[in-house]
Amino acid sequence: MPFLHRTSHMLLAVAVIAGALSGAVLAQHSQHAPKAIVVDRYVTPDGTISDKRIITLSNGKIAALLPHAEIADKTGVAYYSGAVACPGLIDVRSSMGAYGNTVESAFSVDPSVSAIDSFDPDHRDFRRAVESGITAALIAPSPTNLVAGACAVVKTGGASTGRAGSVLRDDGPLVFGFGPRTWRYDRAPTSRIGAMAMLRSVLGEAKSGSQHARLQSLASGKLDAMLYCSDAMDVGTALRSVGKLAAHTSIIHTSDVYDLTEELAGTKATMIVGPYSFSMSQRTLSMAGVLASAGIDVALAGQMPTRGGHSLRQTAALAVRYGMDSAKARQAITINAAKAAGVSDRVGAIRPGMDADLVIFSGDPLRMDSRVLAVYIDGIRVYSADQHLTMSAGGQR
């Protein structure tokens, strides 16, 4: 994990310990912290829906996946008949819980900005996210600058308190803005050519060691990049400038990369597509499917809170209706999103050793008539449809 910063290691450790402790505390309330969850089916790491499984949990982690059979000791087991267990959904394009706004426009190149600084763990957005099955989010600084700063990746619910809190990464991918959003009338650059000239010079400086540390580590391939693009041209430009330097590149672009599939297929970049709304054009809606079929890693984004909590799954459903493979769509809102955020070692898949962040759906998560029945974060149930109101007695509603 070369990209993990030391501080985040520490935070991680804290989170894990906290999780473990709270797990212990809540162990008596097996309802809230079961030792096993029995579901009819579950979403596998490759995106398919497999047969019946028991998911055993231990210390906030997934301990094992057992075949469906009678369990001898039924205490502390949560049964969800007919339900589908899915890894907690991840929104990789979000400004959730931002305290104040994330637009900082003083400088067009400002790598020192950190999204974590605007993070408000008590924000109501997180509660809404949890109710929609979103258990982790990447919070990005607004990409209105050429170099906009570092992202943060957080969990939307806390194991013990119900607050969002456990920070998966505070020094996430560095955000670059391309396209018209970064051009302003009151400061350079004002145009695409100006932006490109500036970027060339900034990256040149980074390589020669005369730029901010983040840019330097990006230029030396030690940091991920998150590139916000407006049109296909930007994607090409972004790939050719920043993309080839960064450790891993995620490109956020929704409308129009038809012509670039070949080029993208040659890179290891993740394309972040979405959110999709009902009003979007056929061309846009087909985007995710086209990219995924070309073998490109696609993550779908819901853009909470600009969009509601339904947005992430709606995006996936629309992508599937417009040609995306179902398994790939499930991956796109779980493991691929985790990869784009650089946290795929922790979340995004139901696999032993991963954080026990689970959503129990009444059916296939891609179906819009499936409901969220329960949500677990770090093995603790933080939401239950049955006890919609009693859960809130915890004081967080």
Place this chain on the structure above:
Amino acid sequence: MNRRLSIQTIIIALGAAFVVAPALASPPAKIALKGGRIIPVVGEDIPVGTVLIEHGKIKAVGKDVEIPYDAMVIDISGKVVMPGMIDAHSSRGLDIRNENLDVTPFLDVYDAIDPSKLYFEDALRDGVTSIHAIVGNNCVIGGLSRVIHPIGITPDEMTQQPSVSLKLSVSPQRGSDRMAQLATFRETFRELGEYLENLAEKKYEESLEKKDEKIKVGPDEAKKLGKDLIKPEDYDDKHRNLVKLTRGQLGAFVYAGRAGDVAAAASLAKEHGFFKRTTLVLGASCYKAIDEVKSANRPVVLDSKLLYREENPITGKITETFIPRVYADAGVAFSLLPSSNTSLAERYLNYQAARCVRNGVSRQAALEAITINPARALGIGDRFGSIETGKTANLVVMSGDPLDFSSWVDLVYINGIRAYERDDDIRLKQLLGEEKPEVAEPAKDEKGNGEAAGDKAAKADTDSAEDKSEETSEKAEKKKE
């Protein structure tokens, strides 16, 4: 402001001198255009032949026409003579092309024609001998149109045919609401019906009054009885033209801007009894409704924008459709319009026809689209639009084939009068560097007026600020579409 004024004055003065002089000269009774290629449009081309004009009419056309001893013989060997071109739908000779109200059937373009517009001079220079002056598309029911020629200093002098048609538009231009547009039509014609009933009632009552009798019947009966008592002069100004329209006594130019408007235009015309006299003025995208246009079987006037681009909703690839080709392939007779923008090419009707040929429309169909088709659409096909014996001598002599873009209009005859001669076209020569401007060189450097005036004059239709805004708004209209 001063400067503009002076420019305008000069332009008008120059324009008047230029346009009027030939018009006023009394023409020789007999003219023979001899030795040129004749494109009569109706009938075969005559490689070398003579057109004989007598008292403003075409007396004879053919290879071996006997030229009377007293005819003025003009040798046009090596040149081409064709019928004067006809602009089937133009608002450019009007001061303002649209009235501010929706329903104005009582208006007549007669009152809006501005003979001093440079447009007329340009039209002449471009070989257009008849212009259907009509209000713009931004109306529900516009006013009466008329066919004019581009010479003369009063609208009366210019008129070839008054009261040609009433302008109607089923496409919303003013707002963006077609529902309101069609509702206005409904209300207008309903009100017309009510008016006619009331008028009948009133006439009946009047007739009784004359006979000093008292009313014997109820209103409903009176309306029936009075129907035949109405005389044409009884209609008021507001309704007169509508009555004529619904009785087929007037033509109708119905503008349909989008494909979906074609059916609405046809059914409107059918419903109110003027379908047989309807000409469809179609916007670019209307070619999609070609089936409906074809089954309507009415004359069609196409927008000057001949190329339609469409983007594939998925791939984004652009397909181009050459619009006249669609109509030609469907066997629909269409008329072309010159572009009202000042493009150096598309403002020539013969260039528009050349574009058609370039894109696979037959030469004959293309030539008809700028001559006889518009004449027929305007109901003047018996007098104009082709070189045939007995027709009005509206002729254009070109230096070469009309569809060759390097051909120039050399001579224009209107009613047998020589209305234009390229050798005398000072402005053209100036633009081509063939002649120095008449205004002395130093004067213009000081004021910047003299030559500027000359130049500006040559620019089609940019003589005043009004015109500019007009064109701008027209562009906006097109954009909207």
Place this chain on the structure above:
Amino acid sequence: MHLLAIKTRRFTSSLASGLLRRRCVSLIACSFVALNVAMAHGQLLERATVITNARIITGSGKVIEKGSIVIKGGRIEAVGAAAKAPFLSKKIAGAGKTVTPGLIDVWSALGRTGTAGDGDATSRAQDGFDRYARDDFREALRNGITTVYIGADGGAGVNGTGAVFQLAPGPGRSAGKVQKKDAALCVNFGSDQSPLSRLKTFAAIRKQFQSAVDYRTSLEDYEEDLKEYLEKLEERVKKEEGDKKDSKDAAKDEAPSDDEKPAPKPADEDDSDDDSDEEEKDDGDDDHHSLDYFFAGADNKTLPAGNGKGDAKNGKNGKDGDKKKDEDELKKPKKPAFSAVSEVVLKAIDHELPVRIEAHRSADILNALALADEFNLDIVIEGATEAYLVAVALADAEVSVILGQVGRSAVFEDTEFRRHSARNAERLTDAGVKWMISSGGRDPRASRFVGFNSQMAMPSAGTKSGLQWSWLTRLTGDASRFLSLSQQVGRVARGMEADLVIWSGDPGDPASIVERVFVGGKLAYIAPQLAGGGS
């Protein structure tokens, strides 16, 4: 026949021999007539289409696991496991596929041209429908939508009448057939954020209804007066005929009397009439006012009867003159000025048209209920974002609602959507309010996803109790009943119009694609994957 004439003319002109010509004409005419007859009885000659062995979700809640559907003459001829394919029918293998009725969007904007106009109640949605919005239609069909209700769009106020369209292929590149004209009167309470203008909007809407009622009254009065007048007239004529000599004397006696009143009605009624005229004049188009500009100098006499309201005055003046000569019992009653707007509104008041009121805020919904109460209207609330807050009132009034898009942004919303709730439908269900789901009537592109929207809107109770097709039923059988089209569309049943969608799998699964769509028995859409393979 018109076409025939043209064809004949063309053909004949190219023939030389007169005899031959005559023969040919008759031959062509005969064949043409024969063809026409054949076409009229197309049903007889048309091959039936049969979808075999498919899972059929009928739209009324039932599921036939393995059944066939016979389509003939644009209608469903037979449905069920026992349905037999007629001789020579085209077969579509339905094994593994699911057939549903075409989905119905009961509040859509598909194919609507333009944006908010300045129309009034006389606007008709069918006039605004763009039959050449082909890409949009194709998209809708691709998602199984075959029928849409389009409202007469407009700003706040009474906007005109909506219509129902079937996305049937039309001539050339067009599509869309009007299935039901004037399906409802559209009223919009406005999306303006200012509360003050909402007040004004409501007042204006109420006034339109009130004017219509007044208009009705004045018409009735007129009819009565007319009747009386005609009776008297008849009497006089009889009298005159019997006594012709006297009539001349009577004419001499005739003298204008100054204190005559123009109308025979009681004075107060007369006043109220005048008032309503005045009001209407104010509400009417500006055009009539502006026209005065053109006719400013014109004498009333040259305008014996102008249009609309101007008329009435002229007529009145003229009649006043007449009356002076006439005897008082023979005053011709004055016909109230025609009001196109009121004519439409009256239909709503007479229950010929349901009234759809777009209202989002709870206060607006209550206002709508009050309006319905006052004028005894059949109303439906469109949008109803805050309906859950006034669910009890809605249930008491037995007013149903049409919900729009369920998923909305958590922030950045317009005022009227501000308090939207994803559980709106659930709470309405609990309160016993009938509701329909739609695409929200604003966005032409949203219409195609009304299926997803319905899935999202369903209360979670729906999925639990095994009613997994309730979202589909809501968009088919329920929707057609709602639009009073239950005998035409919305169900897979014998005699219904053949609006059918063949899905590759479960319609609720986004991975299922629509393979074929039949509208009115015609193949309106075929998936590109299949189009290559023919049929």
Place this chain on the structure above:
Amino acid sequence: MTFSTHHQRKTLYRCGFVQLATLAVVAIAMVSQPVRAGGGTIVVKGVTIHVGNGEVIDNGVVVIRDGRIAQVGANLAIPPGAKVIELSGGSLTPGLIDANAALEPTNRMMVDRRNARQVVADLFHGDHKDHKHEAVGCCGSKCSRQLQHASGEKCKQCGFPDTLPMAVGVRRSAMTVEHSSEVIPQTHVIDSVNLRSPDFDRLVGGGVTTVFVAPDSAAVISSQGAIVRTAGPLNARIVRETDAVMAAMGTDPSWRGFGNRQPCRQFVNFYNRRPTTRMGVAWVFRKAMYDTERFEKGAVVYGADAPTEPAMKELRHVLSGEIPLRIQARMQHDILAALRLADEFGLKFTLIEATEAHRCLDELKKAKTPVVYGPVYIDAPGMRRYSSEVDHARLHTLKELLRAGIPTALTANELRDEDGLARQAMYARRFGVSLADVTRCVTETPAKLLGIADEVGTVTSGKRADLVLWNGEPFDGSSKPIVVIAGGEIVVDRRKG
């Protein structure tokens, strides 16, 4: 070319462009799918060949092999197995070259000018994108609405404010003009060229196979242009990534003669002023060159009007002649000013547009300044029609330039409709230039001016097979390109339609 080293040196990031292209597959053809000729031989026969240098070969045959012209002549023997294209009454010209094509460098602006804006709106607020914005789709003609939008009017439907970083009217220059400085030779127009733009399809459909993509003229010393091919595989499209710095005289750098303002239509004030007069423009140009010279000598350059360091690094090469210079000037006195300034710094340049060149023929001839003339107009398009810059426009300018023996290429510049450059050539013919001369103006001469004459520009054996087959005489109103061959491949084929 002399400055190839320079190009190699500076392609740090954009060599990726070539990488991109190697990966990309071309699927661009407006009229028909490109027919891959492979390595096969194509023969065009029975056509009148307008070689491009004035020669005409009747009943000519062209043999194309391996993307190159193998043989040209009258009545040549046809190699067996060759794909034969025959068009009776047709004629053949070299692929046309536009030496100053001002591309609008977004992807699909030809269809929808809203695109870039939509994309932006989409990113912020997806639903908003598809709402119909009356004012957004326009350019130039609805200024008042634009102003309202720029001032923050909300979308009627979704309430999303229409104020975006970029106002409508300046979209084009927002792509190609950097407003942060008046001297921006360090920027490259290629950065905003979208090789997949339908623009290129249209160009190639009109017979244009090579273009110099010109920077916008809104900066005094603007960006560096590029030479690109309009068809063929993407990896072979770029002929030269950077070529020639463009400068402008006259009113364009002061916002097209409308007084200076910021991109968002804010009027300039004391704090952000840019040149507002011709004097100012000349001053900025002179100062930039002067400062560069001083900077070269090690002097410290400062002050508000001083060019930036990256700019001076490029200007150095302009002064040394390593990077060619183009100066756009329309009016007589602007042309004279350009000549004066060039003389002052010992610069050679190519004059662009040159509307009033007929008024300073002697000076141009004396300075041996080549001209890229065009477009022909007597009434300018867009905003310019309201300025006085077109008062002296004449229709015979090209004829005069050619008569004076000044090397002149013809350009369509921004006027690009159905037939673009071919239409310009058509005008030229109508206004008195012979067919041979016109052909040369759009083929051989621009090739020479761009320094690519050994590759393209004439129908000569050994050159790249960029050819246009016309269904009649070229540049005639009723003929158009029927077949376009680029690099030996048929990229447009309209023989069936």
